[in-house]
Amino acid sequence: MKRAFLCAVFLLLNATAVAETATDKAFQNLADEYISDLPNFSPVFATLIGEHSADHKLDQVDAAGRAHTRELLVEYIAALQALDINELSRANQIDADILLNQLQSNLWSMDELQEWTWNPLSYINLAGSSIYGLLARDFAPLEQRLANAAARLTQIPRFLEQSRRAIEAARVPKIHAETAIRQNIGLLSIIDNMIVPEMAALSAPEQERLNAAIEAAKNAVADHQTWLEETLLPQAGGDFRIGAELYDIKLKFALNSPLSRREITARAEREYEAVRNEMYAVAKTVYLATHPYTAFPDQPDEAYKQAIIRAALEEAYRELPPRDGIVEVARQQLQQAIDFVIENNIVTMPDEPVEPVEIIVMPEFQRGISVAYLDPPGPLDREQAAFYAVAPLPVDWTEEQVRSFLREYNLYSIQDLTLHEGVPGHYLQIALSNRYPSTLRAVLWSGPFVEGWGVYAEQMMISEGYLNHDPLMKLINLKWYLRSITNAIIDSAIHVDGMTRDSAMKLMIEGGFQEEREAAGKWVRAQLSSAQLSTYFVGYQEHLEMRAAVEAAWGEDFTLRRYHDQALSYGSPPVKYVRALMLNEPIPHSQQ
Numbered sequence: 151m152k153r154a155f156l157c158a159v160f161l162l163l164n165a166t167a168v169a170e171t172a173t174d175k176a177f178q179n180l181a182d183e184y185i186s187d188l189p190n191f192s193p194v195f196a197t198l199i200g201e202h203s204a205d206h207k208l209d210q211v212d213a214a215g216r217a218h219t220r221e222l223l224v225e226y227i228a229a230l231q232a233l234d235i236n237e238l239s240r241a242n243q244i245d246a247d248i249l250l251n252q253l254q255s256n257l258w259s260m261d262e263l264q265e266w267t268w269n270p271l272s273y274i275n276l277a278g279s280s281i282y283g284l285l286a287r288d289f290a291p292l293e294q295r296l297a298n299a300a301a302r303l304t305q306i307p308r309f310l311e312q313s314r315r316a317i318e319a320a321r322v323p324k325i326h327a328e329t330a331i332r333q334n335i336g337l338l339s340i341i342d343n344m345i346v347p348e349m350a351a352l353s354a355p356e357q358e359r360l361n362a363a364i365e366a367a368k369n370a371v372a373d374h375q376t377w378l379e380e381t382l383l384p385q386a387g388g389d390f391r392i393g394a395e396l397y398d399i400k401l402k403f404a405l406n407s408p409l410s411r412r413e414i415t416a417r418a419e420r421e422y423e424a425v426r427n428e429m430y431a432v433a434k435t436v437y438l439a440t441h442p443y444t445a446f447p448d449q450p451d452e453a454y455k456q457a458i459i460r461a462a463l464e465e466a467y468r469e470l471p472p473r474d475g476i477v478e479v480a481r482q483q484l485q486q487a488i489d490f491v492i493e494n495n496i497v498t499m500p501d502e503p504v505e506p507v508e509i510i511v512m513p514e515f516q517r518g519i520s521v522a523y524l525d526p527p528g529p530l531d532r533e534q535a536a537f538y539a540v541a542p543l544p545v546d547w548t549e550e551q552v553r554s555f556l557r558e559y560n561l562y563s564i565q566d567l568t569l570h571e572g573v574p575g576h577y578l579q580i581a582l583s584n585r586y587p588s589t590l591r592a593v594l595w596s597g598p599f600v601e602g603w604g605v606y607a608e609q610m611m612i613s614e615g616y617l618n619h620d621p622l623m624k625l626i627n628l629k630w631y632l633r634s635i636t637n638a639i640i641d642s643a644i645h646v647d648g649m650t651r652d653s654a655m656k657l658m659i660e661g662g663f664q665e666e667r668e669a670a671g672k673w674v675r676a677q678l679s680s681a682q683l684s685t686y687f688v689g690y691q692e693h694l695e696m697r698a699a700v701e702a703a704w705g706e707d708f709t710l711r712r713y714h715d716q717a718l719s720y721g722s723p724p725v726k727y728v729r730a731l732m733l734n735e736p737i738p739h740s741q742q
Contacts, residue, residue, distance in 0.1 A: 173237040177246055180229055181590045184249065188593075191219055194276050197283040199593050200530025202290065206301035208280050211273065212312040216260065223257045235739065241588070243737045244727045248406070248594050251740050255403035263396055268321035268388050270330040270378065271678065273313035277306060278337050282513055285344040287527060287534045292351050296360060299345055303363035306337075307370035314377055319385035325677045327386040331378045336514030337371050390677040394646045397680055401642075404681040405598050405688055406724040406740055411642050418638040418687055422661065425635060429628045429663075430455040433462035435621050440465075456660070463629070463663060466622045469561040473552060476564060477540050481509045483568045484538070490616055491574050497714035499573075500581050507577045512539040521559070521671070522567055524576035529584050529592030536577050538568075551667055558665035562626040565617070566608050570630075575607040576600060579718055586721035595722035597682065602689015602725065603718075605634050606697075609690075614710075629663055631690075636662040637672070638687035645680045692725035700732050 189196040189204035197205050209215065230250050235243055259265065265272055280302045284295045341364055349357050392400070398411055409417075434446055437458055447454065471479045484507065492499055512522070521541050527534035543552055559567070569575055579600065584592050612627040636658055643649035651673055658669035676683060696717070701708045720728050726738050 173233055174239055174242050177230075177233055177238055177242050180226070180233075181245060181249065181588075184226060185589055185593065187222065191222060192276075194280045194283065198279060198528050200289065200528030200532075200534075205284060205295075205298040208302045208305040208309050209276055210312070211266065211276075211309065211316060213316075215312075216266065220257065220260055223253055223260070227253045227257065240731065240737055243739070244723055244731075245588055245590050247727075247737075247740055248596075248723055249590060251403060251406050252594050258399060258403065263392070263400065266316050267318045268323070269326055270313065270317055270322060270382065271326055271333065273310070273317075274330055274333050274337070277309060278333075278340060278513070281337075281340050282344065285340075285348070286525075286537070287531065289527075289531050289534055292348060293356070296345065296348060296352060297356070300356075300360040300363040303341075303360075303367040306367040307373075310370050310374045314374070317382070319382050319387070321388040322382060322386040323388040323390035323677065324383070324386045325390055325674065326388075327378065327383045329674070329678060331375070331383065333514075334371060334375050334378060338368060339514040341367065391645045391648065392680050397642065397645045401681045401684065404685065406596065407598060407688055407692065407726065408738075409688055409691075411646070414638055414684060414688055415642055417691065418635050421635050421687075422632070422639070425628055425632045426455070426459075426661075429459050429625060429632070432621055432625045432628065433459045436462035436465055436625060459625075459663065462622075462625055466562050466626050467557045467560050470556045471559070471561055471564060473543060473556065476542075476559065477509050477511060479561065479564050480538065480540060480568050480572075483565050484509065484572045487565075487569055487573045487611070487616075490611070491578075494614060495709075495711045496611075496614065497574055497578065497711055497718070498582070499578070507536040507538050507572055509538045509540065512541040521668075522571055524571045524580070526577070526580045526584075529589060536581070538571050538577065554665045554667040558668040560626070562620075562623050563630070565623065566627055566630045569608045569611050569616075570604040574611065574714075575604040579603045579607070580722065582715075582718040583720075583722045586719065588721060591721035591723055596689075596724045597685040598689030598692065599722045599725050599728070600689070601685040602687075602691070602693045605631065605686050605690035606693040610710075632662050633658075633664065634686040634690060636664075637683040640672070640676055641681065641683035644676050689725065692729075696725055696729040696732070699729065703733055 185201070188199065188201055189207070192209050193204035193207035194209055196203070210218070227250065230246060230253065233246065235246050238246055281299055284299045284302070288295075345360070345364065349360060352360060401411055430450075438444060446458075450458075488499065491497060507524075523539055525537040525539055527536060543555060547555070571577065580595075583595070586592065608627055608630060612624055617623045640649060640654050640657065644654060654673055654676070655666075655669050658664045658672060659666065662669075664672070697713065700713060700717075704713075716732060717728060720731055729735065730737050
């Protein structure tokens with residue numbers, strides 16, 4: 151960001167124009183400058199959000215690059231804090247608060263959390279995304295995107311060498327090194343599957359240039375793989391637990407919510423008991439269908455409830471997808487969900503084609519952390535596809551492991567997952583939210599709002615009678631909500647309280663009724679991340695409270711479609727801001 155622009159911001163604040171107008175204009179100029187400056191923070195991130203002026207560049211991750219990024223962060227924070235937030239419009243107050251939270255979070259992460267010294271996965275993800283982001287969508291002519299891919303591929307050797315210099319092996323947790331070894335090879339699959347098949351579109355000289363870039367990149371990836379296996383892994387000695395001090399600050403930035411770690415845990419533990427009791431009530435109806443003369447005790451103990459719930463879940467596990475058919479099943483169920491939303495007037499569907507989201511096999515370089523995710527187009531890329539990515543089963547799994555996974559992701563579970571990731575979950579929510587005019591708000595979307603909406607979408611659809619009130623669907627739906635609850639519990643318990651693998655696995659398998667493969671994968675994910683697993687539960691709780699408050703305020707004027715359309719019309723900021731807008735309450739400000 152140019153220092154002259156910063157001076158202009160300060161001068162504008164002292165202008166004689168009406169204070170609110172001047173302050174709003176100053177903030178809007180600052181926000182616009184921040185968006186245009188994103189390629190200077192990270193060319194790869196800029197590509198992913200649809201800002202393509204630096205598609206030919208790959209991030210600088212050496213000391214000089216970090217110093218430049220830090221200087222930008224400090225300058226933007228100073229300019230933002232010079233504004234009187236109370237003089238801004240309500241919409242701009244929210245955007246200013248979100249931007250300040252993001253800037254301060256980034257600065258704290260760089261200075262205190264310092265993942266750049268101990269997380270090799272962040273570099274692999276950047277390298278993979280730098281190419282994947284150019285080829286996955288046709289936002290520009292293929293020849294142009296391939297030329298930019300070639301430019302980035304030539305920078306891969308420099309980028310990976312810088313990452314090796316930045317990483318301090320003794321601080322790297324072993325699980326991060328092991329996962330990096332598996333993901334790094336995925337960079338080659340992007341080249342082979344997304345670039346090589348398209349090379350015929352180029353002229354002979356361009357093909358020669360791209361082939362040279364591919365060879366250089368592949369050699370660099372091979373060298374990096376050797377370093378990961380022979381140098382980093384043997385020396386990796388860091389603790390994946392980040393501890394209470396770092397965790398609490400990271401959680402505060404990630405959630406931008408008034409709920410603290412202790413409040414979240416206490417609320418999650420209460421919900422854990424309530425949901426298990428509700429599962430028992432539903433399980434009894436399932437059990438009676440096959441054992442009609444059963445007389446249930448008036449005061450069953452926990453072991454009895456556990457047995458009945460497990461027996462009922464076994465009925466759901468009879469409906470398993472084929473090992474290689476999960477993507478096709480999800481595709482069919484997505485259309486079923488879309489039809490229900492339209493027929494029942496749940497929320498306004500956008501005027502896109504019949505298949506608004508593409509269901510794809512998860513790219514290899516992104517596997518190992520989650521089973522599925524929604525990859526929406528960048529907010530600046532218009533009319534591009536959203537990808538509902540599903541990870542294939544690892545080829546080295548035993549038959550027992552495969553069966554464990556398929557039991558967890560039975561046909562009912564895939565349906566619940568599709569409600570969360572697709573419609574009316576992430577795809578629909580983001581498609582509608584991105585119509586809000588603030589580019590800044592679209593870029594800095596809230597994890598708790600988005601993930602909380604996904605959980606809310608699952609629960610709301612079942613309560614509205616999706617699949618004809620099938621008790622097995624209700625039981626699986628509750629099991630998935632219980633997963634969000636245990637996610638929140640283990641997130642802090644692992645990183646702050648030292649929860650062991652055995653304790654976490656017991657909570658997930660016995661308490662949450664998860665299959666071994668799901669629990670084992672979640673244990674890995676909890677080690678590789680922190681604060682993110684809490685976003686589902688916290689966001690859902692905030693969505694529930696907001697709906698209850700709006701329903702009470704609107705009374706007889708409340709309808710689901712009106713509520714959902716308005717709730718999704720403000721973008722994807724933290725829920726507390728949407729609530730303030732819907733109820734005409736004062737805008738809450740974060741105190742960092």
